[in-house]
Amino acid sequence: MNKESIKSAILAVLVIISLFFTWNVWSLRPSNEELQNQILVERDPIAEKTKRLFEVVKPQQLFIHDNETHYSTLNSDDLNSLWREMQGWKYNYSNERGFSTSFTKGDLEQLIHEDVRGNLELRFYEEIPLEIFQSMIEWDTEINGITSFDRILLKVAKANEVQKVYFVSDQDMKIVELTVNHEEASHFVSDLYEKRGEFDPYFVFNSGETNEILLPEREVNLFSYKYLFEDIEGERFKETLFSNPRIVKQDADISKNRYTDGTRELSIFPSTHSLRYVNPTLRDSNLIEAKTLVEQSIAFINDHGGWTDDYVLYDILENDQEIEFIMTIESIPVINSNEEPFGPTKISQRWGQNEIAKYERPSYHLKTQFPNGESTLMSGRAVVEVIKDDERLRKERIKKIYIAYELGASDRQEVVEVSPVWCIELNDGTLIKINEILEKPKGDENGLE
Numbered sequence: 001m002n003k004e005s006i007k008s009a010i011l012a013v014l015v016i017i018s019l020f021f022t023w024n025v026w027s028l029r030p031s032n033e034e035l036q037n038q039i040l041v042e043r044d045p046i047a048e049k050t051k052r053l054f055e056v057v058k059p060q061q062l063f064i065h066d067n068e069t070h071y072s073t074l075n076s077d078d079l080n081s082l083w084r085e086m087q088g089w090k091y092n093y094s095n096e097r098g099f100s101t102s103f104t105k106g107d108l109e110q111l112i113h114e115d116v117r118g119n120l121e122l123r124f125y126e127e128i129p130l131e132i133f134q135s136m137i138e139w140d141t142e143i144n145g146i147t148s149f150d151r152i153l154l155k156v157a158k159a160n161e162v163q164k165v166y167f168v169s170d171q172d173m174k175i176v177e178l179t180v181n182h183e184e185a186s187h188f189v190s191d192l193y194e195k196r197g198e199f200d201p202y203f204v205f206n207s208g209e210t211n212e213i214l215l216p217e218r219e220v221n222l223f224s225y226k227y228l229f230e231d232i233e234g235e236r237f238k239e240t241l242f243s244n245p246r247i248v249k250q251d252a253d254i255s256k257n258r259y260t261d262g263t264r265e266l267s268i269f270p271s272t273h274s275l276r277y278v279n280p281t282l283r284d285s286n287l288i289e290a291k292t293l294v295e296q297s298i299a300f301i302n303d304h305g306g307w308t309d310d311y312v313l314y315d316i317l318e319n320d321q322e323i324e325f326i327m328t329i330e331s332i333p334v335i336n337s338n339e340e341p342f343g344p345t346k347i348s349q350r351w352g353q354n355e356i357a358k359y360e361r362p363s364y365h366l367k368t369q370f371p372n373g374e375s376t377l378m379s380g381r382a383v384v385e386v387i388k389d390d391e392r393l394r395k396e397r398i399k400k401i402y403i404a405y406e407l408g409a410s411d412r413q414e415v416v417e418v419s420p421v422w423c424i425e426l427n428d429g430t431l432i433k434i435n436e437i438l439e440k441p442k443g444d445e446n447g448l449e
Contacts, residue, residue, distance in 0.1 A: 045305025059122035071199035076331030157186035207398040215380025224419040240304035273343030282352035308365035337408030
């Protein structure tokens with residue numbers, strides 16, 4: 001075989017090899033439809049803001065105790081600044097106590113009321129896992145003997161004395177004492193304590209053996225508001241809640257808009273300005289501890305931009321794997337009106353197998369605020385008299401008494417109204433407004449039995 005024949009043979013082999021690889025490349029190339037399904041969809045969050053843990057897990061109210069005299073305010077500026085300040089402190093177990101101890105009502109009263117130096121108190125909506133607070137701040141000491149708290153006490157320190165912080169669990173009747181060895185911490189607490197004269201005087205109402213409710217001595221003046229609101233399009237929730245929104249189908253009827261990917265279902269209810277997202281395939285599994293439940297619930301809302309208004313942690317139902325967040329206006333909780341209902345004011349989640357199993361929330365957000373006059377609410381003393389005069393309300397059933405903003409529809413379709421009301425929360429979770437008690441005939445037991 002001459003050289004030319006060899007060259008021709010080699011060239012033919014190279015051509016065949018080239019054709020083989022070209023065919024393989026084209027045969028393995030996915031179709032346009034497959035490519036479209038594999039493209040990562042850039043999802044615009046519903047709201048731009050995300051929240052850190054301490055911005056959602058927050059105290060409900062700040063109280064200042066000066067021996068037997070008590071003060072508070074519904075202005076949240078001092079409460080928020082103290083809570084932010086506490087995130088930068090380093091906490092250690094006190095050498096005097098070390099671990100948590102059980103307490104009686106007398107022990108707690110002595111701690112709060114019988115120290116001439118005074119103290120500050122932060123109260124929360126619900127028992128908070130201590131590990132949650134530990135994960136917010138610099139605190140590496142192992143936790144022993146107490147798992148949750150619903151109150152924090154901060155003693156006013158003497159000169160050159162470390163700041164003492166007490167975590168109190170009314171549920172478990174336990175208390176743990178910590179110290180903060182920062183001079184700035186004791187100065188901050190002392191300076192806030194010195195401002196007590198600017199706050200309103202409060203008094204103690206005992207509704208149970210250990211349940212001290214603090215109420216204002218005088219009438220309370222608060223602004224009412226009107227808000228322009230916006231309904232959030234169902235398509236935006238579809239794009240952020242489904243893992244592959246391209247395969248989601250929509251159908252609609254009179255009462256709701258429904259989206260489904262064949263497994264999960266998103267329902268938008270325009271008439272009640274609400275939505276429900278469910279994954280019915282998830283079954284109950286091993287319980288997620290409360291700390292993880294709170295953290296992943298906040299992360300879930302952060303991931304799709306679900307903080308459309310101001311919300312704070314409201315309730316933890318560890319056995320049911322459920323979490324609730326409540327809307328607030330100027331740090332005051334918001335409830336939906338019974339008389340002029342508009343829509344929900346809570347975000348609720350239920351988890352199963354480490355995935356969201358049910359998600360219910362408002363499908364609207366509040367926009368522009370307009371003052372709508374000033375409202376005057378009765379004093380705490382008057383509230384106590386209403387309770388005493390109504391045989392249907394037994395004080396041992398009362399868990400909390402507080403002021404909320406009631407959100408209701410108005411005569412203008414694009415406007416909602418909020419106004420302050422007194423609320424009584426019973427131990428079973430029932431919420432009763434004081435004006436409902438005053439307006440309801442004494443013989444009507446509905447809702448109070």
